[in-house]
Amino acid sequence: MEPEEFDSVLDAVRTFVRKEVVAAEDEIEETDQIPDRLRQQAAEMGLFGFAIPEEYGGLGFSMSEEVRLVMELGWTTPAFRSMFGTNNGIAGQVLVNSGTDAQKQKYLPRLASGELVASFALTEPEAGSDPSGLRTRAVRDGEHYVINGQKRFITNAIWADVLMVFVRTGPVTDGVKGISVFIVPTDTPGVTIGPRDHKMGQRGAATSEVFLDDVRVPAENLVGEVEGEGFSAAMRSLAKGRLHIAALTVGQANRLIDESLRHATTNRQGGTKLAEFQLIQAMLAESRTEAYAGRAMVLEAARSWDDGTDRRLAPSMCKLFCTEAVDRIADRAVQIHGGLGYMREVPVERFYRDARLFRLYEGTSEIQKLIIAKQLVKGFQG
Numbered sequence: 001m002e003p004e005e006f007d008s009v010l011d012a013v014r015t016f017v018r019k020e021v022v023a024a025e026d027e028i029e030e031t032d033q034i035p036d037r038l039r040q041q042a043a044e045m046g047l048f049g050f051a052i053p054e055e056y057g058g059l060g061f062s063m064s065e066e067v068r069l070v071m072e073l074g075w076t077t078p079a080f081r082s083m084f085g086t087n088n089g090i091a092g093q094v095l096v097n098s099g100t101d102a103q104k105q106k107y108l109p110r111l112a113s114g115e116l117v118a119s120f121a122l123t124e125p126e127a128g129s130d131p132s133g134l135r136t137r138a139v140r141d142g143e144h145y146v147i148n149g150q151k152r153f154i155t156n157a158i159w160a161d162v163l164m165v166f167v168r169t170g171p172v173t174d175g176v177k178g179i180s181v182f183i184v185p186t187d188t189p190g191v192t193i194g195p196r197d198h199k200m201g202q203r204g205a206a207t208s209e210v211f212l213d214d215v216r217v218p219a220e221n222l223v224g225e226v227e228g229e230g231f232s233a234a235m236r237s238l239a240k241g242r243l244h245i246a247a248l249t250v251g252q253a254n255r256l257i258d259e260s261l262r263h264a265t266t267n268r269q270g271g272t273k274l275a276e277f278q279l280i281q282a283m284l285a286e287s288r289t290e291a292y293a294g295r296a297m298v299l300e301a302a303r304s305w306d307d308g309t310d311r312r313l314a315p316s317m318c319k320l321f322c323t324e325a326v327d328r329i330a331d332r333a334v335q336i337h338g339g340l341g342y343m344r345e346v347p348v349e350r351f352y353r354d355a356r357l358f359r360l361y362e363g364t365s366e367i368q369k370l371i372i373a374k375q376l377v378k379g380f381q382g
Contacts, residue, residue: 006065012045014072021076028204029350032196032328034083042084042114049112051088052096056108058088060063063240063305067298068245069207074251079204085109085259086156090362092119093237094181098224103183119160121151121210122186122234124260128152131166131231131369132175136212138167138182142217145169147182147190151210153361157193158206160186165212166234169227179230183221190215201353239315241362245307246318247298249326249358251350253291256326256333258283259348263337273338281330290329294322313375320368323358330355 001009024035051066052058061069066088072080084090092111096103110116127133136149147167157163163184170178184191195211219225223233243375261284264275274280304319333348334341341348360363 001060001065004060004193009046009059010069010072013047013069013076016041017072017080025077025347025350028079030079032203032206034079034204038080039083042263043079046112048084048087048114049092049108052092052108052112056104056276058108058112063243063302064299067243067302070244070247071251071254071295071298074248074253075255077204077350078202078248078252080359082155082202082205084114084230085244086119086160087114087117090120090237090241091164093235093240094223095183097236098181098229098233098365099234100223101226102220105224107183112244116161117156117159118162118164119154119156119210120237121154121157121163121165123153125152129364131179131234134168135165136165136167136171137289138180140169140219141216143219145182145219145222147184147212147215147217149212151212153197154210155205155207155361156206157186157210158196160193162186163191163210164223166230169230174228176231177228179234180218180227181223181230181233183223184212184215184217188215188217198372200356202241202357203351210376212258236311239311240305240361242368243298243301243315245362246294246301246315246322249322249355250291250294250298252328252355253287253294253322253329256329256348256351257284257287257291259351260287260333260336263340280336283336287329287332289324292327294318297321313372316363316368316371318377319363320365320372324365326355326358 021038024038028034046059049058050061050069053058062376095107107116111118124134124136126135131171136147136151138145138147147165149167163186165182165184167180167182168178169302186193190213192211194211197207264280264284265273267274297318301318304310304314330352334352337346337348340346
């Protein structure tokens with residue numbers, strides 16, 4: 001995409017988010033739903049396919065373009081981005097990276113348009129941060145596979161038309177080498193989507209359990225039509241997703257700082273504006289510095305992603321730093337608001353709850369530390 005064209009898209013998204021979506025935040029919080037009008041507008045703007053290649057109907061953003069877009073999406077409730085996040089991210093990228101030509105042609109155009117919603121079904125009750133504990137199994141039966149198992153915390157599952165289901169096709173002793181991924185339409189007999197989870201925050205974004213009982217899918221639904229490639233497909237999608245989430249939290253941090261400044265410059269204690277108190281100034285300074293550092297990290301990591309020099313270490317460092325930082329920034333925002341910051345009608349209270357999830361999904365902070373350390377040790381020349 002030409003720079004001028006991208007800037008036009010970015011301006012349109014920024015305006016839409018700050019005028020339309022922000023105005024609907026209370027409605028989303030109360031109803032636990034994204035209004036249909038916002039979903040339709042997002043689809044019309046191409047947001048369901050910004051990371052899907054243009055040849056399949058998407059916008060085909062580079063990583064450098066994607067992170068700039070996502071920072072704008074981070075200005076509002078994360079549920080809005082979550083609505084189309086799995087299509088562009090962890091679910092859609094499984095097909096982009098590993099699907100056959102036929103699989104891409106069948107699904108990607110409809111994911112890009114928003115006609116279909118895809119979910120990434122990896123996590124299980126006994127396999128979260130460590131996929132080697134995965135127990136969902138697929139057994140070959142002629143020209144089909146039969147899948148049995150259970151998935152947990154699956155984003156957008158209640159709205160999904162298709163699931164990217166990670167299963168074990170090899171023996172347990174194969175560890176991650178025995179993991180494959182299948183395209184499973186949610187209307188397939190034996191697929192049951194559980195009720196929405198009741199979460200601490202991020203209302204409007206839905207996660208659910210998924211149950212697979214003797215689910216028969218054609219062998220052609222094996223992504224890439226090769227067994228044992230599921231773990232590498234998951235890791236490629238997750239690495240990109242980690243950089244995406246880091247960018248999202250930078251956007252969220254900027255909104256929190258804006259709310260903090262608005263409160264501190266318009267409210268007084270003892271006749272003195274809050275912004276004139278040095279301890280308030282210190283919190284504002286710390287928050288802006290961390291947000292600035294996070295933005296610089298994300299932009300540099302995106303450049304490294306695009307030129308292929310680093311698609312492993314930098315995404316994990318960004319996710320670790322930025323998701324931890326946004327929690328600190330959210331905490332300071334509540335503190336700056338004082339008792340008002342603990343009240344439900346104030347945006348920073350909601351963002352404080354929303355922010356906590358970022359350190360958990362798509363690889364916990366602890367997992368990011370392990371990835372970073374292993375890459376450092378592996379690359380050390382002595």
